[in-house]
Amino acid sequence: MSxxxxxxxxxxxxxxxxxxxxxxxxxxxxxxxxxxxxxxxxSDQAIVGLMARHILGGRGHPVFYFGSAYNGSLEAHGVAAVxxxxxxxxxxxxxxxxxxxxxxxxxVWMFTRSTFGPRPAFFATAxxxxxxxxxxxxxxxxxxxYASVQLLSLAVLAGAVRLDRAAARSVRPALPAxxxxxxxxxxxxxxxxxxxVSLA
Numbered sequence: 001m002s003x004x005x006x007x008x009x010x011x012x013x014x015x016x017x018x019x020x021x022x023x024x025x026x027x028x029x030x031x032x033x034x035x036x037x038x039x040x041x042x043s044d045q046a047i048v049g050l051m052a053r054h055i056l057g058g059r060g061h062p063v064f065y066f067g068s069a070y071n072g073s074l075e076a077h078g079v080a081a082v083x084x085x086x087x088x089x090x091x092x093x094x095x096x097x098x099x100x101x102x103x104x105x106x107x108v109w110m111f112t113r114s115t116f117g118p119r120p121a122f123f124a125t126a127x128x129x130x131x132x133x134x135x136x137x138x139x140x141x142x143x144x145x146y147a148s149v150q151l152l153s154l155a156v157l158a159g160a161v162r163l164d165r166a167a168a169r170s171v172r173p174a175l176p177a178x179x180x181x182x183x184x185x186x187x188x189x190x191x192x193x194x195x196x197v198s199l200a
Contacts, residue, residue, distance in 0.1 A: 022129040033136045044143030051076035072189035075142045100147040101139040111158045153197040155183035
């Protein structure tokens with residue numbers, strides 16, 4: 001997994017090929033799960049779709065999921081953006097959630113690579129490319145904001161690492177501190193369970 005000549009941003013051709021293969025594998029595994037209807041439709045998913053329609057229709061921006069005082073509406077706003085581009089449909093909803101899972105996998109690769117190196121990044125991403133069913137079952141739905149909780153928790157970790165590195169270099173940590181605070185705040189809004197990461 002060492003970088004080869006001709007790499008982009010320190011990533012060699014071999015690594016790009018490996019990561020492209022993992023991305024294809026993740027798309028295939030997620031597509032198979034959806035095509036075979038291993039993930040049933042649920043009322044929780046319908047609520048997010050209704051919230052997205054509510055947002056897209058200009059009827060306001062709910063802070064939390066309908067009927068609850070927790071679970072910030074980040075995913076519903078993301079689905080609303082996809083609805084605006086692709087129209088309101090179950091397929092558009094599934095596309096939005098698939099994009100969120102793909103974004104998380106990409107973030108895992110970038111964070112792990114910058115922190116531990118290319119080889120650990122490959123294996124971490126490979127685990128997500130052919131994952132346990134639970135990862136796709138919860139990641140491709142929005143019945144508990146699992147995908148956004150994972151993404152924001154990772155953002156907190158990345159922000160903490162950048163802040164630590166800035167302090168070690170005696171660099172003013174204003175931007176890393178802001179990024180860390182933003183990720184922690186969004187995480188707290190989406191689901192208080194992210195506090196276990198923020199306070200670690």
